[in-house]
Amino acid sequence: MNLKNDLILRAARGENIERYPVWLMRQAGRILPEYRTVRASLSGFKELVETPEKAAEVTVQPVDLLGVDAAIIFSDILVVPEAMGLEYQMVESKGPYFEKTIKTEDDLKYAEFNFDVEDRLSYVLEAIRITNKELNGRVPLIGFAGAPWTILCYMIEGQGSKTFSKARKILYQNPTLAHDLLNRITEVTIQYLKAQVKAGAHMLQVFDSWAGILGTEQYAEFGLKYLDRIAREVNEVPLTLFSKGAFTSVEAIARLDCNTVGVDWNMDIATIRKNIGETRTLQGNLDPCALYASHAEVERLTNNMLNSFSSKRHIVNLGHGVYPDIDPEKVRTFIQTVKNYELK
Amino acid sequence: MNLKNDLILRAARGENIERYPVWLMRQAGRILPEYRTVRASLSGFKELVETPEKAAEVTVQPVDLLGVDAAIIFSDILVVPEAMGLEYQMVESKGPYFEKTIKTEDDLKYAEFNFDVEDRLSYVLEAIRITNKELNGRVPLIGFAGAPWTILCYMIEGQGSKTFSKARKILYQNPTLAHDLLNRITEVTIQYLKAQVKAGAHMLQVFDSWAGILGTEQYAEFGLKYLDRIAREVNEVPLTLFSKGAFTSVEAIARLDCNTVGVDWNMDIATIRKNIGETRTLQGNLDPCALYASHAEVERLTNNMLNSFSSKRHIVNLGHGVYPDIDPEKVRTFIQTVKNYELK
Numbered sequence: 001m002n003l004k005n006d007l008i009l010r011a012a013r014g015e016n017i018e019r020y021p022v023w024l025m026r027q028a029g030r031i032l033p034e035y036r037t038v039r040a041s042l043s044g045f046k047e048l049v050e051t052p053e054k055a056a057e058v059t060v061q062p063v064d065l066l067g068v069d070a071a072i073i074f075s076d077i078l079v080v081p082e083a084m085g086l087e088y089q090m091v092e093s094k095g096p097y098f099e100k101t102i103k104t105e106d107d108l109k110y111a112e113f114n115f116d117v118e119d120r121l122s123y124v125l126e127a128i129r130i131t132n133k134e135l136n137g138r139v140p141l142i143g144f145a146g147a148p149w150t151i152l153c154y155m156i157e158g159q160g161s162k163t164f165s166k167a168r169k170i171l172y173q174n175p176t177l178a179h180d181l182l183n184r185i186t187e188v189t190i191q192y193l194k195a196q197v198k199a200g201a202h203m204l205q206v207f208d209s210w211a212g213i214l215g216t217e218q219y220a221e222f223g224l225k226y227l228d229r230i231a232r233e234v235n236e237v238p239l240t241l242f243s244k245g246a247f248t249s250v251e252a253i254a255r256l257d258c259n260t261v262g263v264d265w266n267m268d269i270a271t272i273r274k275n276i277g278e279t280r281t282l283q284g285n286l287d288p289c290a291l292y293a294s295h296a297e298v299e300r301l302t303n304n305m306l307n308s309f310s311s312k313r314h315i316v317n318l319g320h321g322v323y324p325d326i327d328p329e330k331v332r333t334f335i336q337t338v339k340n341y342e343l344k
Numbered sequence: 345m346n347l348k349n350d351l352i353l354r355a356a357r358g359e360n361i362e363r364y365p366v367w368l369m370r371q372a373g374r375i376l377p378e379y380r381t382v383r384a385s386l387s388g389f390k391e392l393v394e395t396p397e398k399a400a401e402v403t404v405q406p407v408d409l410l411g412v413d414a415a416i417i418f419s420d421i422l423v424v425p426e427a428m429g430l431e432y433q434m435v436e437s438k439g440p441y442f443e444k445t446i447k448t449e450d451d452l453k454y455a456e457f458n459f460d461v462e463d464r465l466s467y468v469l470e471a472i473r474i475t476n477k478e479l480n481g482r483v484p485l486i487g488f489a490g491a492p493w494t495i496l497c498y499m500i501e502g503q504g505s506k507t508f509s510k511a512r513k514i515l516y517q518n519p520t521l522a523h524d525l526l527n528r529i530t531e532v533t534i535q536y537l538k539a540q541v542k543a544g545a546h547m548l549q550v551f552d553s554w555a556g557i558l559g560t561e562q563y564a565e566f567g568l569k570y571l572d573r574i575a576r577e578v579n580e581v582p583l584t585l586f587s588k589g590a591f592t593s594v595e596a597i598a599r600l601d602c603n604t605v606g607v608d609w610n611m612d613i614a615t616i617r618k619n620i621g622e623t624r625t626l627q628g629n630l631d632p633c634a635l636y637a638s639h640a641e642v643e644r645l646t647n648n649m650l651n652s653f654s655s656k657r658h659i660v661n662l663g664h665g666v667y668p669d670i671d672p673e674k675v676r677t678f679i680q681t682v683k684n685y686e687l688k
Contacts, residue, residue, distance in 0.1 A: 162504070165633055165667050172637040212589075215610040215631055245556075247591035248612060266559040268592060287559055289509055293516035323509050 005139050008070045009202060011315050012238035012259040012281050020306065020314050021069035022338040023142075024331065026321030027062040028074045031328055034061050045090040049075055050123050056130035063139055066328065067335055070140050070203065071131060073196070075124050077146030077207055080185070080192060081155050083120045084111045088154075101158040103170070105177055111155070113184040117191040118198075125199035132200040143201030145193055147208035147243070148185040148226040149219075152178065155185075164213050171214075171222055178222060186226045190233050197236045205240040205262070206230060212245015219249050224256070231257040240283055244320070254280045265319025270308050278311055285319035291330040298330050302337040312343065349483050352414045353546060355659050356582035356603040356625050364650065364658050365413035366682040367486075368675065370665030371406040372418045375672055378405050389434040393419055394467050400474035407483055410672065411679055414484050414547065415475060417540070419468050421490030421551055424529070424536060425499050427464045428455045432498075445502040447514070449521055455499070457528040461535040462542075469543035476544040487545030489537055491552035491587070492529040492570040493563075496522065499529075508557050515558075515566055522566060530570045534577050541580045549584040549606070550574060556589015563593050568600070575601040584627055588664070598624045609663025614652050622655055629663035635674040642674050646681040656687065 003009070008021035029035055035058050042048050049055060055074045062068050078088050078096055088098045100110040118125060131141055146154075156167040170178050193204050211223055227241055241253050242262025254261050254276040261276070263269055263284030272282060290301045306316070316338045322331065347353070352365035373379055379402050386392050393399060399418045406412050422432050422440055432442045444454040462469060475485055490498075500511040514522050537548050555567055571585055585597050586606025598605050598620040605620070607613055607628035616626060634645045650660070660682045666675065 160506070163632075163664075163667070168631070168633040169636040172633055172641065212610065216612055218631075245589075248610070248615075266556065266592070268560055271592075287512070287562075288507075289512040289516055292509075292513040297516065320507075323507070 003137050003140055003202070005069060008315055009140055009238055011313065012203060012240070014259075014278070014281060014313050017312050017343070019343055020309075020312075020316045020338055020341065022316040022335050023068040023070040023072065024062070024066075024318055024322045024334075025072075027066060027068055027331075028058045028072065029322070030324035031322055031326050031331065032058075032061055032065060033328075034058075034065060045076075049079065052123055052126035052130050055123075055127035056134055059127065059131045059141075060134045063135065066331055067339075068139070070142050071135060072142040072144065072205070073124065073128055073131060073201070075127070075144070077144070077151065077209075078154060079121060079124060080145060080188060081111075081151055083115070083117065083192075084113060084155075084185075084188065086111055086155060095160045096154065098154065098158040102155050102181065103166070104174075113188060117188060118195045121192060121195065125195055128196060128199040128201055140202035141200060142203045142205055143193065143196030143199075144205045144207060145189050145196075147206050147211070147223065147230075147241075148182045148189060149211065149214070149223040150207065150209045151185050151189070152181055152222075153210045155181065164210055167210075168213065168218075171218060182222060182226050186229055190230055193230065193234045194236065197234075201237065203238045203240070204234065205242060208241070208243040208246070210245075211243035211249070212247070216248045219243075219246060220252065224249065224252055227253070228256050240315075242283070251275050260315060262317075263319060267319070269305070270310070273310055278313055281313040281315060283315040283317050285317070286334065288318045288320050288323050288326070291318075291322065291326045291334060293330075295330065295333045298333045299337045302334055303341065306338065306341045347481050347484055347546070349413055352659055353484055353582055355657065356547065356584070358603075358622070358625060358657050361656050361687065363687055364653075364656075364660045364682055364685060366660040366679050367412040367414040367416065368406070368410075368662055368666045368678075369416075371410060371412055371675075372402045372416065373666070374668035375666055375670050375675065376402075376405055376409060377672075378402075378409060389420075393423065396467055396470035396474050399467075399471035400478055403471070403475045403485075404478045407479065410675055411683075412483070414486050415479060416486040416488065416549070417468065417472055417475060417545070419471070419488070421488070421495065421553075422498060423465060423468060424489060424532060425455075425495055427459070427461065427536075428457060428499075428529075428532065430455055430499060439504045440498065442498065442502040446499050446525065447510070448518075457532060461532060462539045465536060465539065469539055472540060472543040472545055484546035485544060486547045486549055487537065487540030487543075488549045488551060489533050489540075491550050491555070491567065491574075491585075492526045492533060493555065493558070493567040494551065494553045495529050495533070496525055496566075497554045499525065508554055511554075512557065512562075515562060526566060526570050530573055534574055537574065537578045538580065541578075545581065547582045547584070548578060549586060552585070552587040552590070554589075555587035555593070556591070558590075560592045563587075563590060564596065568593065568596055571597070572600050584659075586627070595619050604659060606661075607663060611663070613649070614654070617654055622657055625657040625659060627659040627661050629661070630678065632662045632664050632667050632670070635662075635666065635670045635678060637674075639674065639677045642677045643681045646678055647685065650682065650685045
């Protein structure tokens, strides 16, 4: 199917664009009343993720309602550890919780790593197919997965953490187990990302949400090494790597075989551009809290950010997922400001 | 009283030292069984903080039991907002919780800012006096306070947060209120730090635990501006500024009128040294999780860190507070490795 709007794909590849493409992490979600209606008709977050028609419906909503230049499949990075046998619950206002965790070789019995990924995660792939039918080529659809290090964090900790000290402890006490797990997670993740492309994803993003809790050397060893393998093996569509908080590793990430590097709101785009040159597209990075400001101020802050771009290799986004209590009208102002911005 | 060991003060001032001084953030605390015994004899964390004899007792413990080169008064940064009228509870395994928070000008009625700091926080000052008597000049005593930005975060949010989006929202929606509060907090903090020196603190540290959630420009406006005032006005004893996660602001912090800059474990000491030159002492920065490793590995990792120092302007510490489940024997290995290290 021909895409009517392929702006984001061209920006990712470093091709010419007429204006900057724009979308928001977590655009399909609680900011939209229309999402909350769908969500309220179901038993919870997980039922929404696991019901392809409904997941597709909320994936398309921000395209219709906000006018973003891409859809991102409504899902969760934790579907991967769950497919491995570690079931999770999404606890309201607390986040994910896994009953079984892996802390020793013996705990490996809780998880399996050789399974038919397309079969076990068929509900995500089906949601991708339905979404593309409903989008009918209006915008590209982004598939995604968690980075191996971030998935490992959840598999060890079983939930979020301020310090992720249990996960990091294993890097010191049993690096062999950590690498063994990271290898297995990477294998499954590569299969999963390729399956999403086969199902119709036009672009992929890998989220390394807990990159920032590792020092530079440990992130190279336990994080980048596996992102590198993913980037080399998954090359069917443009790939974005977003390692949140990895301040000292941005240049190393930009050397991986990806198209786009995601940028946190508290990193400086101009500095990063200076350091990495024009080799990669940057995605980001308005502070999600900027959308709490007045409309005039949202416009000013967005234009400030756009003015700091020195080339066309940019995909506009927030520097983190949009917060659930943001007024959708402010999101519209943000998007409209990007669309009105004249590219020199 | 003459100090028998003033190594840390000389290191802070950039004077000559025979070996690197070493202490640990949170050294007085749950890692020591002797601390847990004292704690168990009381109703909870707050009673310990508010009972000068007991606070002094646990402050001295790591000097006796671990052989650190400095004591740090056992207290909490939240005694300051509490002195302002915002009482907090320390909820087991969850952290602090404030019933009353400040989100609008109207909420200012919950707090007062003109009060006798020495009177209201007399229990901390008394603990400092008792500690010094018990230390009898063995090592210097460090006093501390939270940075205005971090205290503001707690006053607005009322508890910890992953995003501190309520606090950051106010920076966009009502910067005037934010600055007003930051000014008032700064005033009280300066009085409090000076009172600690008068009571006997030989050195001071200001903790900006939530520095890292602000972008560079916002941290300059809402964080550094107030640290600058503290650094200029509090100059009786050496001052350490520790802005956790402020990757892009380290050079700006080093330009403030402080002696020592605290360094996170995921920052690179060699890079920071290159950027700031020999103008300031650096404090840090072993990964607290490194103490989960074997004794031999703790020794190796500690020596690696020490080898990365290119000058004598260093105070050795972890890059964050020691985790409560760390084996005290590992802490002793860390400390002994630093003490054995031959300074060139």
